[in-house]
Amino acid sequence: MHMPRSTDRLDRYRAKRDFTVTAEPSGTEAPQPAGNRFVVQRHRASHLHYDLRLEGGGVLISWAVPKGPTLDPAVKRMAVHVEDHPLGYFDFEGAIPKGEYGGGDVIVWDWGTWTAAHGEDPVQAVEDGELHFDVEGEKLAGRFALVRRGAGEQWLLLHKHDEFAIPGWDPEDHPRSVKSGRTNDEVREAPTASWSHRTSWPAVTADELQALDDIRVSDAWQIGEHTLKNSPT
Numbered sequence: 295m296h297m298p299r300s301t302d303r304l305d306r307y308r309a310k311r312d313f314t315v316t317a318e319p320s321g322t323e324a325p326q327p328a329g330n331r332f333v334v335q336r337h338r339a340s341h342l343h344y345d346l347r348l349e350g351g352g353v354l355i356s357w358a359v360p361k362g363p364t365l366d367p368a369v370k371r372m373a374v375h376v377e378d379h380p381l382g383y384f385d386f387e388g389a390i391p392k393g394e395y396g397g398g399d400v401i402v403w404d405w406g407t408w409t410a411a412h413g414e415d416p417v418q419a420v421e422d423g424e425l426h427f428d429v430e431g432e433k434l435a436g437r438f439a440l441v442r443r444g445a446g447e448q449w450l451l452l453h454k455h456d457e458f459a460i461p462g463w464d465p466e467d468h469p470r471s472v473k474s475g476r477t478n479d480e481v482r483e484a485p486t487a488s489w490s491h492r493t494s495w496p497a498v499t500a501d502e503l504q505a506l507d508d509i510r511v512s513d514a515w516q517i518g519e520h521t522l523k524n525s526p527t
């Protein structure tokens with residue numbers, strides 16, 4: 295089997311991006327031992343889609359899923375196999391500048407681990423056009439299948455009938471980031487608020503700032519009253 299080194303596999307990814315402009319990782323991090331993480335990013339670019347990425351072969355093997363993954367076993371979702379992404383993309387959340395490739399906002403919609411259902415090698419399975427896998431995420435769980443349709447990059451993503459299947463389940467009903475708790479709108483408003491390499495904390499929301507202001511006002515008021523009551527006059 296021909297398996298290019300992960301650095302070569304990222305050529306297509308790098309060719310599409312200007313890393314002096316976008317905050318996305320350039321994929322130059324040191325190679326890491328084989329892992330089995332998965333991530334789904336909700337990406338509002340020119341068209342909303344979800345990016346499903348499975349760690350395998352030293353990269354994130356990626357599909358763009360326009361309507362997003364679902365736990366509903368009756369629904370087949372179109373998934374377009376896209377260029378491999380660097381492992382550093384795993385927790386990327388932020389804004390991609392307008393006019394750049396994929397310009398828009400990205401949240402880490404779900405993450406966790408995945409396992410090939412029949413122990414198959416993920417890189418080979420993708421080459422062969424069929425991958426059955428189990429995920430343990432915060433939103434997604436259970437067995438999925440990705441099946442290539444024809445000779446192009448169009449695949450179908452579906453959830454199997456298992457104990458984790460939920461009829462009618464819609465990813466749009468679960469809009470918050472599992473990394474920061476933020477929505478795409480909140481990330482767009484403050485894209486760098488929680489972005490720092492591999493560490494993050496939830497950004498302060500407008501409501502929280504208001505609550506903080508309210509506390510300060512009432513504290514000042516109480517201190518003021520206290521001072522009046524105890525003034526020696």
Ligand code: MN
Nearest residue numbers: 337345358396
């Ligand atoms: Mn995308």
